[in-house]
Amino acid sequence: MTWTMHVLGRARRHAVLWSVQFAYMAEYRAEIALWALSGVVPFIMLAIWQSAPLPGLGLDGPMLGRYFLSAFVVRQFTVVWVVWQFEEDTIQGRLSPYLLQPLHPLWRYVAAHQAEQATRLPFVMLIIATFFLLQPAALAFPSPPRLLLGVLAVGLAFAINFLLQSLIACLCFWSERATALERLLMIPTLFLSGLVAPLQAFPPGLARLALKTPFPYLIAFPAQLLSGDPLPVEGGFTVVGGFLAMALWIAVLLPLLSLLWRAGVRRYGAMGA
Amino acid sequence: MAIVTAQGLRKSFRVAAKDPGLAGTLRHLLRRRWQDVEAVRQVSFQIEPGEVVGFLGGNGAGKTTTLKLLSGLIHPTGGVLEVAGCQPWRRQRRFLEAITLVMGQKQQLIWDLPPLDSLRVNAAVYGIDDSEARRRIAELADMLELGEELTRPVRKLSLGQRMKAELMAALLHRPRVLFLDEPTLGLDVNAQARVRRFLADYNQRTGATVLLTSHYMADITALCPRVLLIHQGALFYDGGLDTLRERLAPWRQVRLELAEPVPAERLAPYGEVERLDGAAAWLLIGRDRVPACLNRLLADLPVLDLEVNEPPIEELIGRLFQQGFLEEPPA
Numbered sequence: 001m002t003w004t005m006h007v008l009g010r011a012r013r014h015a016v017l018w019s020v021q022f023a024y025m026a027e028y029r030a031e032i033a034l035w036a037l038s039g040v041v042p043f044i045m046l047a048i049w050q051s052a053p054l055p056g057l058g059l060d061g062p063m064l065g066r067y068f069l070s071a072f073v074v075r076q077f078t079v080v081w082v083v084w085q086f087e088e089d090t091i092q093g094r095l096s097p098y099l100l101q102p103l104h105p106l107w108r109y110v111a112a113h114q115a116e117q118a119t120r121l122p123f124v125m126l127i128i129a130t131f132f133l134l135q136p137a138a139l140a141f142p143s144p145p146r147l148l149l150g151v152l153a154v155g156l157a158f159a160i161n162f163l164l165q166s167l168i169a170c171l172c173f174w175s176e177r178a179t180a181l182e183r184l185l186m187i188p189t190l191f192l193s194g195l196v197a198p199l200q201a202f203p204p205g206l207a208r209l210a211l212k213t214p215f216p217y218l219i220a221f222p223a224q225l226l227s228g229d230p231l232p233v234e235g236g237f238t239v240v241g242g243f244l245a246m247a248l249w250i251a252v253l254l255p256l257l258s259l260l261w262r263a264g265v266r267r268y269g270a271m272g273a
Numbered sequence: 274m275a276i277v278t279a280q281g282l283r284k285s286f287r288v289a290a291k292d293p294g295l296a297g298t299l300r301h302l303l304r305r306r307w308q309d310v311e312a313v314r315q316v317s318f319q320i321e322p323g324e325v326v327g328f329l330g331g332n333g334a335g336k337t338t339t340l341k342l343l344s345g346l347i348h349p350t351g352g353v354l355e356v357a358g359c360q361p362w363r364r365q366r367r368f369l370e371a372i373t374l375v376m377g378q379k380q381q382l383i384w385d386l387p388p389l390d391s392l393r394v395n396a397a398v399y400g401i402d403d404s405e406a407r408r409r410i411a412e413l414a415d416m417l418e419l420g421e422e423l424t425r426p427v428r429k430l431s432l433g434q435r436m437k438a439e440l441m442a443a444l445l446h447r448p449r450v451l452f453l454d455e456p457t458l459g460l461d462v463n464a465q466a467r468v469r470r471f472l473a474d475y476n477q478r479t480g481a482t483v484l485l486t487s488h489y490m491a492d493i494t495a496l497c498p499r500v501l502l503i504h505q506g507a508l509f510y511d512g513g514l515d516t517l518r519e520r521l522a523p524w525r526q527v528r529l530e531l532a533e534p535v536p537a538e539r540l541a542p543y544g545e546v547e548r549l550d551g552a553a554a555w556l557l558i559g560r561d562r563v564p565a566c567l568n569r570l571l572a573d574l575p576v577l578d579l580e581v582n583e584p585p586i587e588e589l590i591g592r593l594f595q596q597g598f599l600e601e602p603p604a
Binding site for chain 2: 017023094101
C-alpha cells in the first residue's frame with residue numbers, strides 16, 4: 001500500500017512537472033517547430049543515398065526512404081539539450097533553488113525534454129505526411145507489435161542519450177563550459193548512430209566496433225524497428241539483442257551518473273547564486 | 274534547544290590567481306597559481322526557534338556564503354553545523370522540507386508562466402495535495418496582497434510583485450527556518466515596507482525562525498531584535514540591536530536653537546560641541562546625562578527650541594564595517 005502510494009505520488013509529481021513544462025514549451029512553439037525542421041539531416045542523407053545507391057546494401061529505395069524517415073522521427077524524440085540547459089542554470093544560479101528542493105534536479109530536465117517532445121509531435125506528424133506525399137512508394141506502416149517495440153526503443157534511446165549527456169552536464173561542477181565537451185560526443189553520435197548511414201552500410205569491422213558503443217542504439221536500432229522492415233543480419237541487430245544492449249547501457253550509465261553527480265554536488269560552489 | 278547551531282564554521286575556496294597582460298595570461302595557461310580564499314572563518318552562533326536575526330556585513334564579508342552553508346547549498350571546509358536537527362550539506366528530505374532560502378537577486382519562478390504554475394510545481398515537489406495547496410496559496414496571497422497577479426506571466430510583474438510571488442513559492446511548504454538574503458533588494462520604499470510587514474506577520478503566525486541579510490537597515494531595525502555582524506569572514510558581534518546601538522553610540526545628539534549666538538566655551542560644560550552655526554548648536558551628550566543636562570541648558574541659556582536625536586544606526590554600522598571590529602566596552 002505504502003509502495004503504491006509512493007509510486008502514485010511520484011507519478012502525480014511528474015505529471016504536474018510535465019504539464020507545467022508543456023505550458024512553458026507551448027510558449028515557444030514557433031521556436032520548437034524550427035528546431036524540428038532543422039533536424040533534416042536524415043532527409044539530406046536519404047537524397048545522397050538515393051542518388052548513389054550502394055550495391056549489396058540490401059535496402060531498396062522505399063526501404064531506404066522508410067529508414068531515414070524513421071531515423072528522423074527517432075532523432076526528434078531523442079534530442080537532448082540537458083548540457084546546455086544545465087550549464088545555463090549553473091552559471092545563472094538557477095540550480096541552487098533546485099538543489100534545495102526534495103526532488104533530484106535532473107527530473108526537472110527529464111520533464112522538460114518530454115514536454116518538448118510532445119510539443120514537437122504535431123510538426124513531426126506533418127513532416128511524415130509530407131514525406132509520404134512526396135515518396136508514395138515508401139508508404140508502409142509497421143505492424144502494431146513492431147510499432148510498440150519501436151516506441152519502446154525510442155524511449156530507451158532517449159534514456160541512454162539523456163544519461164550520456166547528463167554525465168557531461170555534471171562536468172559543469174568542475175568546468176562551467178561543459179557544452180564544449182558535449183561536442184566530443186557529436187562526432188561519434190553523427191557517424192556511429194546510423195544518422196548518416198544505416199549500419200549495414202558500414203564496413204563489417206566498423207559495424208562490429210559501433211555495436212560495442214551506445215551510439216547505434218540511439219538512432220539505428222529504434223529506426224530499424226520503426227521502419228517496419230526486417231532487421232538486417234548484416235546490421236548486427238536482433239530485437240532481443242538490441243533491447244538487452246540498451247538495458248545494459250542504462251545499467252552502466254545510471255550508477256556512473258549517480259557517482260559523478262554526488263561528487264559534483266560536493267564540489268558545487270553556488271557561485272552564480 | 275537551538276534550531277540553528279554553527280560552531281567553528283569554516284569555508285574556503287580555491288581560486289586561480291592571474292596577473293594582467295600577455296605574460297600573465299601565458300603564465301596562467303602554463304602554470305596556474307592557486308590561492309585559498311577563506312570566506313568564512315571560525316563562525317559560531319546559535320539561533321533559537323522563532324527568533325528573527327539580522328545578519329550584517331559589508332560586501333564580501335561572508336554573509337551569503339554563511340547562508341549557503343546553513344541552507345546546505347555548499348559543504349563546509351570545517352566546523353560543526355546543525356539546522357533543524359540535520360547536517361545541511363546532506364540535504365535529507367526532512368531538512369529540505371524544514372528550510373527555505375530566498376535570494377533577492379535570484380528567482381525560482383518560471384519566467385514565462387504565471388506564478389500559479391510555479392506554485393503548482395512546488396506543491397507537487399513537496400507532496401502537498403491540491404486542496405491544501407489551494408488553501409495555502411489563498412492564505413499567502415491574502416497576507417501578501419496578491420490576487421490577479423498570480424495568473425499573469427512572471428515577466429509581466431513588477432519587481433515588488435515578483436518578490437512577493439517568490440516569497441509565496443519559498444513558503445508554500447511552510448518551512449520552519451527561513452534564510453533570506455536581501456529579500457527587499459531593489460524594491461521601492463512601499464514594497465520594502467510591505468515585505469517587512471509580511472515577514473513580521475509570518476513569523477508571528479507560524480513561529481518560524483528567520484535569518485535575514487539586508488543592506489537596508491530599515492529591514493533590520495523593523496524585524497530583528499538580534500544581529501550578527503560579520504567582517505572578512507569572522508563574526509565580531511552577536512547580540513541585541515539596542516545593545517549594539519548603545520555600545521556604538523553611548524551619546525545623544527542635541528540640537529539647540531538659541532535666541533542669540535553663544536560661544537563654544539559656554540556650551541562645553543553641557544557636552545561635546547559638535548558644531549556651531551550662528552544661533553544653532555549641536556552637542557553630543559552622554560545618554561545617562563541627557564535629562565539633567567537638558568534641565569540645566571533650559572535654565573541657563575536662552576533656548577528657543579531643542580531636539581534630541583539618536584544617531585542613525587546605518588551610519589554607526591557603516592562606520593563599524595570600515596573599522597572591522599567592535600571595541601570592548603570599558604569594564
